[in-house]
Amino acid sequence: MSAQEKKPKERVGVYICHCGTNIAGVVNVAEVSKWAGENLVNQGVVVSRDYKFMCSSLGQELIQKDIKEQKLTRVVVAACSPHLHEKTFRNACKGAGLNPYLCELVSIREQDSWVHTDKVAATEKAKAIVAGGVSRVVYHEPLIPLKVPIHPATLVVGGGITGIQAALEIADAGFPVYLVEREPSIGGHMAQFDKTFPTLDCSACILTPKMVDVGNHANITMLTYSEVQKVEGYVGNFAVTIKKRARYVKTADCTGCGICWEKCPKKVIDDHFEAGLGYRKAVYTPFPQAVPKYPVIDDINCTYFQKGTCKACEKFCPTNAIDFTQKDEIITVEVGNIILATGWDLFDARRVTNYGYGRLANVFTNMEFERMSNSAGPTGGNIVLRDGKTTPRSVGIVHCVGSRDKNYNNYCSAICCMQSLKFAHLVHEKTGATVYNFYIDIRTPAKAYDEFYQRIIEEGTLFVRGKVAEVTDAARNPGEEGKLIIQVEDTLVGKQRRIPLDMVILSAGLEPRADSKALAKIFGISCSVDGWFIERHPKLDPVATMTEGVYIAGCAQGPKDIPASVAQGAAAAARILGKIQQKEIALEPVRATIHEEHCSGCRICNTMCPFNAILFHEDKMVSEVNPALCQGCGTCVTACPAGAITGTGFSNEQILSQIDGLLLLTLDKKKEAVA
Amino acid sequence: MSDYLFYPGCSMESSAKAYYHSVMSVCKALDVKLNEIEDWNCCGATEYLSLDVTPAYALIARNLALAEQQANGATTVVAPCSACYLNLSKADHYMHENKAFGEKINAALAAGGLHYDPGQLVVRHLLDVVINEVGLDKVKGKVVKPLGGLRVAPYVGCMLPRPDYNSRYSDSEHPYELDDLLKALGAEVIDFPLKTACCGGHMTQIGPATAFELIRRLISSADDYKADVIVALCPMCQMNLDAFQGQVNGYFHTNYKMPILFFTQLMGLAFGEKPENLGFGSEFVSAHEAMKRIGVQTPVPEEAKPARKKPAGLPMPPLRVRAGLKSATGNKEATE
C-alpha cells in the first residue's frame, strides 16, 4: 500500500503559492517547490512550480497550460484554506478539461505560514503538507456534482426590519415566502424606537408602511407568535417544522376592534415592547399598528387560564372570535432556502452593578428611554424621572455599557454612539436640560453620521471623554444630595470629576439572542464565541453561511444599524432569488456509496445514518445509500464491518495515503536515525 | 462539620481581639472546627508587596506551605481578615497561573525546608465559609435573640469581593452575602451604597487627609441611611472606621458616633452569647447606646482621654497645606 512501491500512473502538477509575502515570508516556497519536484517523483509529480499569486488569472493560466502541455492528470495547489479558494482552482482545472475533483488544495497559509514563526520548521511542515496532498490526490476520482431541483419558496425567520425587507424583496420578485415571527406582531425592535438617526425620521412612520405591505402581500405567509422547531433536508429542499402558539383568538373572525383588551381586567407590566416602563392587558396586541392586527391572550397572566373564571374578553367580543380551547399547532412547510434575521437582545444593564441600574431609580436603559421619548409610549413622549412627573434638568448619557469591556462583551455594539447622540438631541429638544455624553471614543463612520455629531455639539451637549467609573447616590457634599452622581475621569483633563445629575441613561449594548446557539444548531450553522452567527466569509460573503441554502442577515450576524440591516436583508434575498431562478442546484458529490457485492446486510449503517439516507432492500438483503439524502459525513463508511462503503472525496485510500505523505519526511528521518 | 486550617493574622492578636473572641465563640456554636496553622507568620499586608515581589510572595507562601504540611486531610484555609485572605489567595493564584513564578517562590521556600504545591489548598474568608459551607439555614437555627430593630450598614470593604480570583462572591461591588447573613440574624439591613468602598487602608499612616475623607464618606453615608452600627468583616476596616473616627470628627468638624462592630460580634449576640465574651467594650466608639436600643447591655468602653478637645494653637488647615507642600517641594525633600 505504501506509495513508494507503486509505479506512478498519474501525472501530478504541484503549485506552491507565495501569496505575496503571506506564505513566502515564512515558508521557503522555492525550496518546497524544488523538493516536491525532486522527491515526489515516485508519487507521480512531473511538474512543481511556485508562483507569486496562484489565484490570479496568470497563476490559473499557468496550471491550465501545464494540464494541456504536460498532460497532467492531477493537480495539487498549496496555498490558502480550501474554504477560500478550492472552487477557484477546481474551476481552473475544469477550464483546462480536467475534472475539477482531481484537484486538491492544501493549506500552507492559515495552517502554516500564518501561525508559525520558525521558518525552517514551517518549510518542513509545508513539504509534509504538499506530500500529503500529492499522495492523496492520486486516489481522487473524477466526480460529477449532483443536481437537485430547488423549491421556489423561502423561509424568513424574524420579522424585524431585516426580515421584512428580505421577505418583501423575494415576494415582490414573485416567489412565495414564509415569514416566521416569535412575537404576536412583526416589526421587531424598530417598532419600539422613537426617532432614527441621523435624519431623525419617526421610526414608526417609515416602518409601518412596510409592515402593512407584508401583511397584504399575496406571496407572503405570515406565521406570527410562531417558532421554528426543526429543520430537515438540505439546500433546495428543506422541510421546516414550525410551532404556531395558540393565540386563543380566531383570526378568521377577529376584526382587531380592540374591545377585548379594553375590557380585560388584568393589567400586566409590559417588559417586552414597553421595556418594562408601561403596561398592557392579558389580551393584547403589542402596539396599535401591529401586523397582524389580531391580539393574543397571554395565558400565563390571563385570569381565566390561571383561576378558571373571567372570560370578559369572550363576553364582549362582537364577533365571537375568542376561543379558549385553541391549542398550539405544529405545521411543516417546504422551502428551498432560509434567511435567519433573528436580531438581537439588549444587554442587561443590571450586570454593571457600579452603574446602579435597578437599584437607583433614575438610571434608565436606552430601550426605556426610546419608549419614554416615543409619543405613543407610556409617558406620551414626556421625558420624566421614575416618579412619572418630574422633568430632569440635567441628564447624563453613558456610552459603551456592556460593550468594549472584557467583563461583559468585547465587541463594539456599533449603534450606541449614534444612539446616544440622538438621545442628547431629544433630551435637549424636549426638556432643555443640560446633557452630558460620557464616551471612550465617538464612532460616527457612516454617511451623514459625523455631521450629526457636529450638530449635537453645536446644540450644546457637553462631552466628557472617560468611561464612567460609577453612578452613585452617595453624596459627598450638599450639592450632591438627592442627585445621582456620575464619577468619571475626564481623561482629556486628567482629573477625576463628580457630576451631579437628575437622570442617567445607559446605552446598553447589543447582544446575540439568548437562544442563538440553540437556533444555530437547528439550522446547522455556527456561532462565534460571542454568539453571533458566522458568515461564509467576513468580507466577500457576508450573508451566506457554510451551510448551503441558509443565509443570515441583520443583527443576527453582528451589531449593526438600520441601513446596514436593510442592506443585508436585501442582499440575502438577492442571493436566494439568483438561486431560485436557476431552478436546480449542484450539490457537492461528497457522498457514501455501498458496494452491493461486499454488503453483508448487517444493517449497522442503517442506524448510524443521522439522515435516514440508507435503505435496506429486504429482497436483496443489502443496504443502499440515497445520494439525495446523504450529506457525506462518512460515519457509515467507518462503521461498516465489511468495508463495503466508500466515502467519495474522503475514501480510505485517500486518507491513508495522505497520512503516508504527511509522514514521508518523518519516516525518512527515522530510518536515517536507525541506520 | 469538617475541619478548617485557621490563619488568624496579626491583628487578631492585638487590635482585633474582639474579632478573635467573637470568631471563636461563633465557630464553636456552628461546629466549625478551626485548627490554627502552627507558627504562621504575618502575610505582609500591602506593605511587603510594595517593596519586593519575591520575598513578599515567599513570606505569604510560607503560611500555605505550613498549612499544606499540617493539613491532615483538611483542604481549606480560613482567614478572618480580608487582607490576609487576599494575600493568601493571591499567592496561590499567581503561583498556580505562572509556573515559573511558582517555582521561583518554591526555590525560596526550599531555603527553609518548605514547599507549597499551588492549587492544593483553597483559601476562603470566614464569611464565605459561614454562608456557603455552614449555610444560612443552620445560622438561622442558632438564633435565639434576633436583632430586630437594629439598623445595620453591611460594610464588606475592598479585598474580599475584589479581585475575587475564584468568583466566590455574588458581585464585586454590591455583593449580598453579608446582607443575607445579617438579615438571618434578624437585623434591619440598609442598602449601603458604599458597601465595598475603601476604608483608607494604610493611608491613615501615610496620607491621613486622604484616609480621613474616605472614612468620613463611609460613616456619613451610613449615617444618612440612619444606620445604628456599621458591621465590618476585616480588622483593618474596623480599626480605621472606629479608632480614627475621633480624628475624622475633629478634622471635618463633625460629630459622628457610629459604632463599628465585627459581624461575628452580632452573630454571637444573636446566638445568645454574653456581650462580654464577644469583645464588646473594646471599641473606641461605644456600641452601648445602639445595643441598648435592642435591649442588650454591652460593657461601656473605658473612656480614654477626651479625644475631641480642640488642640490649642494648631488649627485645622496644616495637613492640607502640608500635603500641598509635599508634592510641590518634593524635589527639595528628596535632596535633604
Added chain:
Amino acid sequence: MNEKVIVNDPPSAGPVVHEDLSLLHDVSLLTPGDSHIEMCIQCGTCGGSCPSGSAMNHTPRAIFAMLRAGMRDEVMKSNTPWMCVSCYYCTVRCPQDIHITDVMYTLKNMSLKSKMVQDSTASDFSRTFIHYVENYGRSFEIGLAGIHSVTHLRLAARLPSMAPMALGMLTKKGMSPLPPKHIKGMKDLKKILKRAKELEAS
C-alpha cells in the same frame, strides 16, 4: 475631597526627550501573572474609580500613557502608586482586564530601586512594617504606629489627637506595648527571605 491638595508636576516645556521604549515591557515583566498592561485603551475607568485619585499627581490612566511614551523618570517620581489603597476597584472595572493594582505594586518596587521616590512617607512606613515582620515574623501595630509617627510622619505633633488614640489602643483594645514574640521558625523564615531576595536580584 479638598481639591487644593492636588499639585501636578509643572508641565515641562518641549517634547518628551528620553523615550525609553523598554519601560512598558519592564513593568509587564516584573508583574506576577499577565497584567495585560499593553492593552490599555485610555478610557479612564481606573482614574474615575480611584478613591485616592485626587491625591495623585497623575491618574493611573495617565501613568499608563506615560509608560507607553517611555517617560521613565516621570513615572518613577510620580506619587501615584504610593497613593494606591489597594481597593481593586480599577482592577475589576477595567474593561481591558489590566491588573492595575498589581501594576501599582510593581511601580512601587521599581521606583524604590531607581531611588527616585520623591516622598518616602509611604515606603518608610512599609519598611518599618516589614522590619518587624522580618525580625519577629509577625507585625506589631503599636510599635509600628509609634515608630512611624515619631520618626517620619510627625503625626503626633501635627495631629495631637493621635496620642490619645494610641493610648486607647493600649487601654481599650488591651494591646501590648511590647514587640511580638518571635515565631518559632524565625531562623528558617530569615533563610527563606534571604534566598528570596537573592532570587529577586538575579
Added chain:
Amino acid sequence: MTDIPETKPFEPVIIGFTCNWCSYRAADMAGIARMKYAPNVRLIRLMCSGRLDPTFVFKAIAGGADAVLVSGCHPGDCHYSTQNYKAMRRFHLMKRVLTQMGVEPGRLKLLWASAAEGQIFANEINKFVEEVRALGPLNWNKAGIEIPIEAAVEEVKA
C-alpha cells in the same frame, strides 16, 4: 539517534484529524488571527469526526507520528447531528487499544473546538506538543520500521 545534538529539543510529529465544519475552521480562524502555535501538527480534513476510522490513527502511529490529535465539534454541536459522539466512543476504544499495544495513552488526544475557537485550538495544540515532547519519541518497536532481528533482540535485552 546519536547524531542529533543533545541541545536540540525533541520535536514530535503529530497528525491531527479535523472536522470540516468546526475544528478545521478553528485552525483557519487561528491562522486568520495570526495566533502562533507549535509547528508540529499536520492536519487532515475529514467531513466529520464520525468519519474517523481507528485504522487512520493506527496508521499514523505506525507511520512514524509521535501522537495523534482527534478533533471535532463540541458534544451537541455536530453538523451531522450526533456523529461526534461516535468519534468520542471510538476515541476511548482506540486509547485502550493503543495502551494495550504499549503506546502511552497520552499520545492520543481528543479536542472539541468550534469554528470560533481558534484560540482554544492553538492553545491546546501547544499544550499537547509539550505533553508529547515530555513523553519523548515514540519508539514502540521503532514504529513503522522493520528492524533487523539482531537489533530487536538487543533492544529486548537492554
